[in-house]
């Protein structure tokens with residue numbers, strides 16, 4: 001089989017990776033995609049690096065055995081914990097990860113103040129501290145771990161009073177203490193509650209996420225390795241079941 005017509009695999013700890021998949025679909029609609037969110041084991045963001053790495057490697061291996069031409073870890077948390085290991089194992093396919101979109105936020109103005117919302121694991125990981133090191137002279141960066149936020153999205157609660165209260169309590173004090181110029185959504189679940197974050201933060205704060213940049217990087221790698229499909233019709237998206245009911249939520253989120 002022509003490798004170019006194999007699917008591209010997307011992995012997340014749950015339904016959050018759909019926020020990255022929708023960007024890839026918009027950019028490369030003729031590709032076939034397979035998506036698996038490990039909702040049965042979510043959240044990843046409060047687990048240890050070792051636990052997350054073991055789960056991620058297990059799911060990646062299943063994808064690889066079925067035949068894929070690229071693997072996208074559409075999860076900042078799993079990327080922090082496992083991207084190096086994945087790249088050393090799967091050397092014959094592009095392995096793309098995602099990290100908080102700090103670069104565009106830090107460079108948007110002269111020394112802006114940037115709040116980075118992410119899982120507790122992501123903001124404590126060595127990979128994030130390395131990223132902070134690159135931009136510490138260009139911006140004031142305030143990491144904000146958000147335990148519990150992904151769970152709302154996993155339940156399909158994108159616009160309920162409960163998630164609004166959660167966000168007000170969490171973000172409110174940070175917004176009043178620091179006059180933030182930007183917020184980075186450093187977890188792939190969070191773009192689904194962006195309208196509420198926008199409502200709480202106000203129109204003057206810019207909001208960044210890494211979905212579009214990750215999709216562009218995927219396309220760049222596929223192009224570079226001559227792996228773009230030659231199909232001329234629309235591709236397909238297949239979802240693998242993690243826990244009952246999640247596929248319906250994934251399909252609904254793809255249209256958000």
Ligand code: DGL
Nearest residue numbers: 013016044045076077188
């Ligand atoms: N969607 C994941 C991320 O981008 C993490 C959510 C979780 O499992 O805690 O970080």
